[in-house]
Amino acid sequence: MLRRERWQQVPPGMRDLLPGESSRARRVSDRILSQMQRWGYREVVTPTMEYFDTLIRGEGTEAGDRLFKLVDRGGELLALRPEMTTSVARLITTHLRGHPLPFRVAYAGQVFRGSETGSGRLREFPQVGCELIGAGTLEADAEIVALAVEALEASGTQGCSISLGHVGFLQGMLAGLALPDEGAREVRAFLYQKDFVGLRAILDRYGIPATRADALSQLPVLSGPGAIHDARRLAGTAESERVLGDLEDLMKRLAAYGVGDIVRVDLSIIRDFEYYTGIVFEGHTSALGYPLLGGGRYDRLLEGFGAAYPATGFAVRVDRVLASSGPGESTWTPDVAVTFADGARVEALRLASALRERDLSVTVEILGRPWDEVAREAIAAGVPRVILVAGARAVVRETRGRERSMTVADLLELP
Amino acid sequence: MSSLTVAVASGRLLEDSMRTLEAAGYLPADAWQSTRRLILPCVDRTVRVLVAKPADLLTYVEHGAADLGIAGKDMLLEQGRDVYELVDLGFGACRGVVAFPEERAAAWETLSPIRIATKYPRATERYFWSKGRSVEIIELNGTVELAPQVGLADGILDLVMSGRTLSENHLVEVAEVFRSTARLVVNRVSLRTRAEAVQTVVERLRTAAAARSRSSA
Numbered sequence: 212m213l214r215r216e217r218w219q220q221v222p223p224g225m226r227d228l229l230p231g232e233s234s235r236a237r238r239v240s241d242r243i244l245s246q247m248q249r250w251g252y253r254e255v256v257t258p259t260m261e262y263f264d265t266l267i268r269g270e271g272t273e274a275g276d277r278l279f280k281l282v283d284r285g286g287e288l289l290a291l292r293p294e295m296t297t298s299v300a301r302l303i304t305t306h307l308r309g310h311p312l313p314f315r316v317a318y319a320g321q322v323f324r325g326s327e328t329g330s331g332r333l334r335e336f337p338q339v340g341c342e343l344i345g346a347g348t349l350e351a352d353a354e355i356v357a358l359a360v361e362a363l364e365a366s367g368t369q370g371c372s373i374s375l376g377h378v379g380f381l382q383g384m385l386a387g388l389a390l391p392d393e394g395a396r397e398v399r400a401f402l403y404q405k406d407f408v409g410l411r412a413i414l415d416r417y418g419i420p421a422t423r424a425d426a427l428s429q430l431p432v433l434s435g436p437g438a439i440h441d442a443r444r445l446a447g448t449a450e451s452e453r454v455l456g457d458l459e460d461l462m463k464r465l466a467a468y469g470v471g472d473i474v475r476v477d478l479s480i481i482r483d484f485e486y487y488t489g490i491v492f493e494g495h496t497s498a499l500g501y502p503l504l505g506g507g508r509y510d511r512l513l514e515g516f517g518a519a520y521p522a523t524g525f526a527v528r529v530d531r532v533l534a535s536s537g538p539g540e541s542t543w544t545p546d547v548a549v550t551f552a553d554g555a556r557v558e559a560l561r562l563a564s565a566l567r568e569r570d571l572s573v574t575v576e577i578l579g580r581p582w583d584e585v586a587r588e589a590i591a592a593g594v595p596r597v598i599l600v601a602g603a604r605a606v607v608r609e610t611r612g613r614e615r616s617m618t619v620a621d622l623l624e625l626p
Numbered sequence: 627m628s629s630l631t632v633a634v635a636s637g638r639l640l641e642d643s644m645r646t647l648e649a650a651g652y653l654p655a656d657a658w659q660s661t662r663r664l665i666l667p668c669v670d671r672t673v674r675v676l677v678a679k680p681a682d683l684l685t686y687v688e689h690g691a692a693d694l695g696i697a698g699k700d701m702l703l704e705q706g707r708d709v710y711e712l713v714d715l716g717f718g719a720c721r722g723v724v725a726f727p728e729e730r731a732a733a734w735e736t737l738s739p740i741r742i743a744t745k746y747p748r749a750t751e752r753y754f755w756s757k758g759r760s761v762e763i764i765e766l767n768g769t770v771e772l773a774p775q776v777g778l779a780d781g782i783l784d785l786v787m788s789g790r791t792l793s794e795n796h797l798v799e800v801a802e803v804f805r806s807t808a809r810l811v812v813n814r815v816s817l818r819t820r821a822e823a824v825q826t827v828v829e830r831l832r833t834a835a836a837a838r839s840r841s842s843a
Contacts, residue, residue, distance in 0.1 A: 374818045405710040406702075408809055431710055431812075434821055477818060497819040500690015 224324075224334030229541035232533070236337060239366050240319050240529050243339040246365040250358050252317035252341045257298035259321065263288035268515040269297025279325040279334070291323035296512065296524060299342050304516040312345030312520065319529075333530060340506070340526030344513065347521030349457060352490050352508060353464035355523045359504055360470040362525075363494050366532045368503065372473055374434065375492045376480030377458055378507070380442065383451030384427060388419055402481055407431060423447065434477035442478055461490065482507060492525070499535040503528055548589040550576035552601035559600040562619055582606070598622065630673050630816070630823055633692035635680040635701075638787075639808050642717035642838075643696045647675060650834035652827075673827060684709060684811070693816035694827060699806035700785060704746045710817055712828055713810040715835040719787075722749060722804040725797040726781040727774050734800050737780055743773030744783040753783070753803045771795040810835075 221227065228236055244254060266278060279291040292298055295318045303314055319339040324332075341358065343351050356375060363371040381402070385395060394417050401410040407428055414424040426445035433442050439455050439462075446452050458476055465471050474492075482491040482505065489508030496503060506525020513520040533539075547566055551559035563573045576585055586597045586608045599606040605622050608614045632652075634643040640658075647653045652668040653675065666675040678686055680698060684707040687695040695709075700722055702711060724742070726734045734740075743764040744750045754761035764779050771791055773779040783803060786792055792799060810831055816824055 372819060404706075405708070405814070407710070407712050408699075408714045409711070431712060431817060432821075432825055434818060475818075479817070493818075495815045495819050497815070500688065500813050500815050502815065 222334070224332060226333070226335075230543050231539055231541035235533055235539055236529055239532050240337060240339050242365045242367070243362045243527055243529075244317055244319050246361050247317040247339075247341045247358065250315070250341075250354070250361075252315040252343075252358075254317045254319070255299065255302060256318070256320070257292070257295065257302055259323075260289045260291055261298055261301070263290045265301055266290050266292065266297055269300060269512055276326045277324055279323045291325075292320075293324050294322050294526060295320060295338060295340055296342060296509070296526070299344075300513050300516050300522075303344055303520070304513060304518040308518060313351070314344040315341070316344065317341040337529040338526045339529060340524060342522055342524035344522040344524075345520045346523075347510060349461050349464060351521075352523055353461055353468065355506065355525060356461070356465055356474060356490070356492060357468035357470050359492065359494060359506065359525050360468075360473050362527055363496075363504060363532075366503075366527065366529075368496050368532055368535055370498070371494055371496045371503065372475060373470075373492050373494050373504075374477035374480055375458070375461070375474050375490060376476070376478050377454045377490050378482070378484055378487045379454035379489065380446070380451050380458075380478050381430070381481070382484065383446065383448040383454060386450060387448040388414075388417075388423060390417055390419075399484060405481065431479045433479055435475055438476040438478055458490075486512070489523070494525075494527070496535050498537075499531060501528075501531055503531045503535060542593065544589075544592050544594045545572040545574045546595060547571055547573045548576070548585065548594045548597045549573060550580075550582060550585045550597070550599055552582075552599065555600045555602055558602060558619060562598070562600055562605070562622070565623055596625075629668075629671055630694065630820065630827060631692040632673055632675050632827065633678050633683050633686045633695035634675055635683045635695075635697060636677050637680050638720075639680065639696060639698060639718045640677070642715075642808065644675075646696070646715060646717070646831060646834050646838060649838055650827075650830040652830070672823065687811050687813050690813045690815055693813050693820065693824060695811045696808050697811050699809050700746065700749075700804065702809060702811070703804055703806075704749050706748065708814060709811040710814060711809050711811050713832045713835070715808040715810055715831070716839040717835070718806070718808040720785045720806050721802055722746065722783060722806065723786050723792075723799045724753075724781055724783050724801040724803060725771075725786075725792050725799050728796050728798050730780065731798045731800055734781060740781070741779040742781055742783050743770050743779035745770060746783055749803060750783045771797055 263280060277293050281289045283289050299316055299318060307314060321335055322338050324334050343355055356373060359373055385398060390398060397413050398410065401413060411424060411428050414427060429445060439459055442455055446455060462476065465474050480491050480493055486509055487507040488510040491507035493502040494504030504525055504527045508523040510521040513522055549559050549563050559575060563575050566573045582599045589597045590608060590610060595610050597608045600619065603619055604616060605619050606614055606616050634640065644653060644658045648655055652673050654669060658666055664677050668674055676692060680701060683695050683697050684701055684705050686692040687709050688707045698718055739760050739762050741762045741764060742750050743766050745766060747763045747765045750761065750763050766773065770782045770784045774781055810828060812824055
C-alpha cells in the first residue's frame with residue numbers, strides 16, 4: 212500500500228466536501244436559514260474564534276475538554292466555537308443592550324469540538340440555528356418548537372419528529388428524593404450516561420423507596436400521547452406537577468401551529484441540567500441513529516453576560532440532515548460546455564452569458580481543442596449538453612441522441 | 627413497518643444472548659447454531675438478529691445500524707458510547723481485575739511507573755488515575771496474560787471469570803476494577819421513533835432473562 216504522507220491527510224474528524232455534496236449542504240443550510248428569516252429571525256455572523264473566557268461562560272463544566280484551544284500572540288487563550296449560542300449571547304449583550312425585547316436571531320456556520328474522536332464523530336461540522344432572546348413565555352417556547360419543525364421540513368428531511376421534554380420534570384423528581392449532594396451528583400452522572408441499570412443500583416444503595424426508584428426507572432418509556440398522564444402518577448413533587456401542566460399547555464399551543472402530530476412529549480430527553488432551565492427537545496428521523504436537531508430553554512446563560520434575559524432556541528446539524536437522506540453523487544461537471552469555431556469567440560461568450568443568466572453552470576473551452584475532442588470528452592465526463600458556436604448557428608450534442616444544428620437564438624429556447 | 631434489528635456479540639456472550647432471544651420467542655430453537663449467517667431472521671419477522679464482534683457491537687447500536695444490542699458492561703465502560711443502557715440481563719458475569727505475577731504482587735502498589743497490558747485502555751487509565759498513579763498502558767487485542775511473562779508489561783488489567791487463566795499463567799489478582807454482566811442497550815433515536823416496538827422487545831427480553839436466571843439459580 213502507498214504510504215500516505217501527513218500533508219495528504221486532513222486531521223481526524225475533519226473532512227472535505229466535494230462538488231455535489233457541498234452544494235447539497237449549502238442548499239440545506241440556506242433553506243433552513245430562509246425559513247427562520249421568514250419568521251423574523253435575522254441572521255448574524257460571529258467570529259469562528261472567541262476568547263476562551265467568553266466561551267467558558269456558556270459551556271458549563273466540561274467545556275475545557277470540549278474546546279479546540281489556541282494561543283494568541285499576546286499569550287491569550289482563544290478557542291474555536293463549539294456551538295453558536297454563547298457567541299450570540301455575547302453579541303446580544305454587547306451590541307444590543309437597551310434595545311426593545313425580544314430579539315430573534317439566526318445563524319449558520321461551522322462549529323468545532325476538540326475532544327470528539329473515534330467512531331466517525333466529526334470535530335468540525337455545520338450548524339444552522341436560531342435564538343429567541345428576552346421572552347420567558349410558553350408562547351415563546353411554542354414558537355421555537357414550531358419553527359424547529361418547519362426548519363426540519365424545509366431541510367427536506369423525510370419522516371421527521373420532535374421529542375419534547377423538560378428538565379424541570381426530572382429535577383423535580385430528583386429533588387423529591389432528598390439525596391445528599393454526592394448522591395445527587397452520582398444520580399445525574401448515571402442519567403447523563405443513560406445508564407438506567409447503574410441508576411437503579413445507586414438509588415437502591417441510597418435506600419430510595421422502591422416506588423420512587425421505579426418511577427425514575429420508568430423514565431425511558433415516558434413518551435408519546437399518554438406520557439403526561441403517566442408522568443402525573445410518578446411526578447411526586449409540586450415542581451414536577453407544574454412542569455407537566457406547562458407541557459400540556461405547550462402541546463395545545465403547538466396544535467394551533469398545526470405541528471401537534473410531529474411533536475411528541477418525551478420526558479426521557481436528557482440534556483445538560485446545568486445549562487437548560489425549561490423545555491428541551493430533539494429532532495429525529497428514523498433514517499438516522501443520531502438527533503438532527505437539539506435545543507431548549509436556557510434562562511441562565513445571558514445572566515453570565517450581564518443581562519438576565521430569558522432565552523430559548525435550537526440548532527440543526529446540517530451534516531446529519533445530509534446523512535439522513537443517504538449518499539448523493541459528487542459531480543465536477545457543468546450543465547453546459549461551450550466551444551467555438553474560428554472567429555465565433557464573441558458569439559460563444561455571449562451565449563455562455565445568456566445561459567448563465569438562466570442559472571445554468573456553463574464553461575467555455577479554453578484549451579483551443581477541436582470540436583470533436585471537446586464534445587467526446589465532455590459527454591464522457593457526464594456533461595449533459597455540449598455546444599459548438601459558429602457565427603449565428605450552433606451544433607448541439609447531448610448525452611443521448613444525435614448531433615443537431617440550430618440557430619443560436621433557437622438554442623436559447625431549448626428546455 | 628420494517629423489523630427491528632438486535633445486535634448480538636459473538637464470543638463469550640453469544641450462547642446466552644441467543645438462548646435469551648429463544649426464550650423470548652424471537653428465535654427458533656438452535657437456529658443460530660446451524661448457520662454461519664451474520665443476520666438471522668426471527669420467528670415473527672418483527673425482529674432480526676445480527677452477530678457482531680464484541681468490540682464493534684456498540685458501534686452498530688450507537689449509529690442506529692442496530693436498534694438494540696446485547697453488550698457486555700465491560701465494553702460499555704471502556705467505550706463510553708451514547709446509548710441507553712436499560713436492562714441488566716444477568717448472564718455473562720465476570721470481573722475486570724488488575725493482576726500481577728505472583729512474585730511481584732506484593733509490591734504492585736509501589737511500582738512506579740507501572741506498565742499495564744490490557745484490552746481496556748480507557749478503563750485502565752481511569753482506574754489508575756482515580757488512585758493517583760501514573761500508568762503506562764500497553765494496548766493488546768488478546769492473550770493479555772502473556773505480557774508480564776515476557777517483560778512487555780509489569781501487570782495486566784483483564785476480564786476474569788473463574789480465575790483459571792490467571793493461575794495457569796502464575797498471575798494473582800490484586801484489585802477489582804469493575805464487575806460486568808450482559809446489558810440490553812438501545813439506540814437513542816430508535817427509543818423515540820420506534821418507541822412501542824422497542825419497548826415490546828425490551829420487556830420480552832427482560833422477562834426472558836429474569837426467567838432464565840431463576841431457572842439456572
